[in-house]
Amino acid sequence: MDFSIPAELSMFVDSVRRFRERELMPLEQRFLTEGRFTPQERRDLQERARSQGLWALDVPEEYGGQGMGTLATCLVVEELYKHPGMFEFGGSPEPVLYQADEEQKKRYLYPVIEGERRSCYAFTEPGTGSDFARIATTAVRDGDNWAINGTKIFISEVDRADFCILFASTDPEAGSRGITCFLIDMGTPGFDASRPIPTMGDDWEPYELSFSDCVVPDSARLGPVGGGWALANEQLTHGRLKIAAFQLGIAQRCLDMAVEWAKERVTWGKPIATRQGVQWMLADSAVELEAARYLVYRAAWMADEGQPIRNEAFIAKLYATEMAQRVTDRCLQVFGGLGYSKELPIQSFFRQVRVWRIGHGSSEIHRWMIARNLLGLSSRD
Structure with missing residues (x-):
């Protein structure tokens, strides 16, 4: 390869x-x-x-x-x-x-x-995230229409969106095999972006969405009834690999800044770059960044070769997001109080990477899925 x-x-x-x-x-x-x-x-x-x-x-x-x-x-x-x-x-x-x-x-x-419309997509609910089978938002068919009721939470890009890609349960007894996808225009009666949710991240304010007898025609259904899981699986795999790639840029920028600062900052008459404690933080960061880059590039190469990458995307996102958290923390430490200030982007990166260990599946869910794939276990094990 x-x-x-x-x-x-x-x-x-x-x-x-x-x-x-x-x-x-x-x-x-x-x-x-x-x-x-x-x-x-x-x-x-x-x-x-x-x-x-x-x-x-x-x-x-x-x-x-x-x-x-x-x-x-x-x-x-x-x-x-x-x-x-x-x-x-x-x-x-x-x-x-x-x-x-x-x-x-x-x-x-x-x-x-063409840049004329933008979307948001809604998986997560107050009572479920990665457990797709427990989606509580329902879509009940009535002739040629569907009546949608439920709540979604922590949905990104809502304030910029023209329509929502919604995943709802059309057959609660079927679990994940009873999930269906819908395309719903913002402003549809019964569909409300009810409140923004302030977070610790910069420029990221997700929303809660509420659906109360929101009626949409069957033409709003994307894919077959009960086919939402297959669509979501592809969507999430694509998103996880991109998120992993985000971390590479974040960690590289922070490491580059920390290396330069270590050469400039002098304590007790010597640059802190001469201190073994600082050297090891930089070295560990470089090694982990290169390992994450390998995982991301390999998974991306496999995707371009037409190979399935669901497990590889789990691995890449898990490692890259946790790597970026460690690297941003070390680099902030190298800068000391200056790194904690808003004069530098490291504090912003540090807060930003924290959400990626949660979004698109938490680190714990990723470990569980990787272990299941390794052990050949089903979702019931």
């Missing part, structure tokens, strides 16, 4: 780096102070990215995108996440939308690619 990055892909990542340095970095200090981009800043950044050809990168060419593979996607987000603003290029739909019928594609998929 050859892990060399093709020259043309390296050149493309260089263009992404230049975009980050030219467009994102001048906004960093204000972002650290205020904790968010304004909506207008995000729109402007997206437009400037699009004008430079940084749009719909992972969208297949048949849909008008650039057709870049999974490894390319991971390299791009790794570079972008060296900035704390969690900025990504637009025009890339959630994977489940490719399973839409032609009418749904016209209404949802193509407008997302």
Whole structure:
């Protein structure tokens, strides 16, 4: 297995780096102070990215995108996440939308690619996260319509979304095999983004969604009745690998900053880079970062080769998110009080990576799933 990055892909990542340095970095200090981009800043950044050809990168060419593979996607987000603003290029739909019928594609998929619409997707509920079989939000069929009732929580991108990709139970007795996916426009009667949930992270304020006799036509159903688990499985695998790639950029930026600071900062007449305690923190961080990079790149390469990567995505996300937490903590320690201040992005990265050990499945769920796969156990064991 050859892990060399093709020259043309390296050149493309260089263009992404230049975009980050030219467009994102001048906004960093204000972002650290205020904790968010304004909506207008995000729109402007997206437009400037699009004008430079940084749009719909992972969208297949048949849909008008650039057709870049999974490894390319991971390299791009790794570079972008060296900035704390969690900025990504637009025009890339959630994977489940490719399973839409032609009418749904016209209404949802193509407008997302064109930048005309945005989505959020809703799995998590107050009483369940990764336990898909216990989804309590119900969709009950009534002729050609479905009546949806329930609550979703910790849903991202709601304030920017035009429609929601919702997973609801259409057959509670069937567990995960009774879950169905729906596409629901924001503003549909009975569907309310009831409240934002303040968090410790910068520019991340998830929402609670409530559905009260929200009636949608059967044409809003995405995929077959009871087919939601298969759609969610692909969606989550795709998301876990991207999240793992985010951590590479975060950890690399923090490590680069800590290395430079260790050379500059002098205590008792010597740079702290000469202190073994500091050296070991930097060395451990470098080793763990390289190990995480191998796991992410290998899983991405396998995906591009058409191989299943569900377990590899579990492994990559588990290791990368916990690695990033350790690295950001060490680098903050190297900087001392300055690292804790909002003058530097390390404190923002430290808070940001904490959520990735929870979202898209907690570290504990990942360990459980990896062990189940290793031992050949079923969900009932």
